[in-house]
Amino acid sequence: MAxxxxxxxxxxxxxxxxxxxxxxKIRNYALIIVGVYTALRVxxxxxxxWADVYDSEKQAFRKHVTIIxxxxxxxxxxxxNKHVIGALRLCFPHRxxxxxxxxxxxxxxxxxxxxxxxxxxxxVVAVGITGKISCHSLRKTWGYHAWTSKDVSxxxxxxxxxxxxxxxxxxxxxxxxxxxxxxxxxxxxI
Numbered sequence: 001m002a003x004x005x006x007x008x009x010x011x012x013x014x015x016x017x018x019x020x021x022x023x024x025k026i027r028n029y030a031l032i033i034v035g036v037y038t039a040l041r042v043x044x045x046x047x048x049x050w051a052d053v054y055d056s057e058k059q060a061f062r063k064h065v066t067i068i069x070x071x072x073x074x075x076x077x078x079x080x081n082k083h084v085i086g087a088l089r090l091c092f093p094h095r096x097x098x099x100x101x102x103x104x105x106x107x108x109x110x111x112x113x114x115x116x117x118x119x120x121x122x123x124v125v126a127v128g129i130t131g132k133i134s135c136h137s138l139r140k141t142w143g144y145h146a147w148t149s150k151d152v153s154x155x156x157x158x159x160x161x162x163x164x165x166x167x168x169x170x171x172x173x174x175x176x177x178x179x180x181x182x183x184x185x186x187x188x189x190i
Contacts, residue, residue, distance in 0.1 A: 004136045005174055006144035007129060013141060015127040020119075026090045028119050031101050031111075033087035035138030038078055039160055042135040043070040046110045049098045053080060053088055061085045072162060144173045 007013045013036065020028035035045050044067055052065050066077040080088075091100065097108035103115065111119075116135045124133045143161060146152035147169075154166055163169045 003132045004134045004140060005131045006140035007133060007137055008144060009129075010145070012127065012129045016123050016129065019123040019126055026087075026094060027101060028123075030087040030091045031116065031119060032123070032138065034084050034100070035135075036141050037081055037084045038065075039139050039142035040067075040078075041069070041071060041139055042113055042116055044076075045138075046099070046101055046113070046116065048100045050092075050095055050100060051098065053100065054092070061088060069162075074162065076162075078160075140173060143169070147173055147175070 007016065017029055017032045017036075020026075020032065031045070034040075034048070035042070038045070040048075047070065048065075048067070052062075052067065054061055061080060064077055064079050066075060068074070069076050088100070096102050096104070099108070099110040101111045101116075102108035103111055113135060120133065120135055120137070143157050146157050146160075147154065154169060157173075158164075158166065158169045161169060161172065163172065
């Protein structure tokens, strides 16, 4: 499990996304929103096409998307929530080519992992987020907040990540001593 960390502060996460929204860089804003709320690996995130998320016959965004994960070769279905659809709706009028996250060249192609790292890194530095934050942090962030909210079962989180055990998911999300201390210190039993 790599040293990449989730973004633990919801305020920092909000600032990260809004950094690009304020600049009018809607694609970069959508990249962060879609990355966080879908918990996709960057390789799968970058391969998303407009046809995956938008039904041109119905002229509406889909409620669910099914992809084949690049790493595992397994089918994965996930829901598009209001935040993802809102970000995609902002991007939709400016779409270029088939890929949602494409470059701005004459012949648009999907962004590279390096380009995505630069996008994330620029925003992380600009808003002052510390820690080992990378593209993969978007995926881990969803799980960390699902885990700490207590509203999502660890079994569901394990399924989203396709992990075989609770321990793998716990380590993957970086449940740290601070999180363990908080559990001890905030528990009110009597």
